[in-house]
Amino acid sequence: MSEELSFRSQPTNLVAPGARALLLWEIASVVSSALIAEWIVLALTDWKLALVVPVGLACALMLMSKRAHGETRRELGLRGDNFWRACRLLALPMTGSAILLALVGRFWFGVAPTLGRGRAGWALLGVPVWGFVWGLFQQYALQAFINRRLQMFWGTGWRTTFVVAVLFALLHLPNPWLMAATFLGGLIWAAVYQRAPNLWALALSHAVMTWVLVSTLPAVALGGLRVGYKYFG
Numbered sequence: 001m002s003e004e005l006s007f008r009s010q011p012t013n014l015v016a017p018g019a020r021a022l023l024l025w026e027i028a029s030v031v032s033s034a035l036i037a038e039w040i041v042l043a044l045t046d047w048k049l050a051l052v053v054p055v056g057l058a059c060a061l062m063l064m065s066k067r068a069h070g071e072t073r074r075e076l077g078l079r080g081d082n083f084w085r086a087c088r089l090l091a092l093p094m095t096g097s098a099i100l101l102a103l104v105g106r107f108w109f110g111v112a113p114t115l116g117r118g119r120a121g122w123a124l125l126g127v128p129v130w131g132f133v134w135g136l137f138q139q140y141a142l143q144a145f146i147n148r149r150l151q152m153f154w155g156t157g158w159r160t161t162f163v164v165a166v167l168f169a170l171l172h173l174p175n176p177w178l179m180a181a182t183f184l185g186g187l188i189w190a191a192v193y194q195r196a197p198n199l200w201a202l203a204l205s206h207a208v209m210t211w212v213l214v215s216t217l218p219a220v221a222l223g224g225l226r227v228g229y230k231y232f233g
Contacts, residue, residue, distance in 0.1 A: 033058035038228025077197035086201035105216040135206025164190035
């Protein structure tokens with residue numbers, strides 16, 4: 001078996017030195033695809049289907065990498081047996097983050113928390129529903145791919161968790177408040193994933209915290225949750 005494929009998907013087992021560069025290349029390729037979509041494709045056209053090219057390439061790479069590393073759905077976190085454990089680990093930091101966001105909104109921006117920030121009906125329901133779907137996709141890329149590759153490179157611990165959070169925040173440039181929120185969320189989700197890898201719980205947490213974010217900070221601060229080129233208008 002080749003050196004690159006010589007490890008199973010136990011991310012706490014560091015890979016052979018010759019395979020480490022491949023892991024970084026995989027991470028850089030996926031992050032670059034996202035940045036191209038945000039800063040180049042959306043700058044050239046308003047046709048949303050154009051995003052299929054960079055996003056599709058990133059998805060294809062992640063799937064090929066999953067097969068090459070022999071990772072199963074259970075190992076990636078698409079499982080149910082540890083769902084409640086992951087939820088318990090998420091509960092306290094989510095509560096603390098919600099309180100922090102509410103305090104920032106109240107004392108920094110002078111606004112009180114408002115459920116869904118003025119949304120009603122289907123628009124109000126759409127925040128957590130879309131948040132779960134979009135959150136599942138993001139958490140798969142962030143945790144089941146980037147986090148696991150970094151664990152193969154460095155092992156588990158604060159360094160891997162920190163880099164995951166930094167990359168997640170950088171993907172939300174140049175939106176400052178969204179970058180701060182995603183950095184905090186990235187720290188929490190990466191740390192929990194290392195202890196209890198469950199993407200369903202992380203996607204649910206992602207949806208809830210997105211709802212909390214739009215309910216506590218004013219729209220002018222969040223920039224409509226826009227990132228990349230679209231942040232400027």
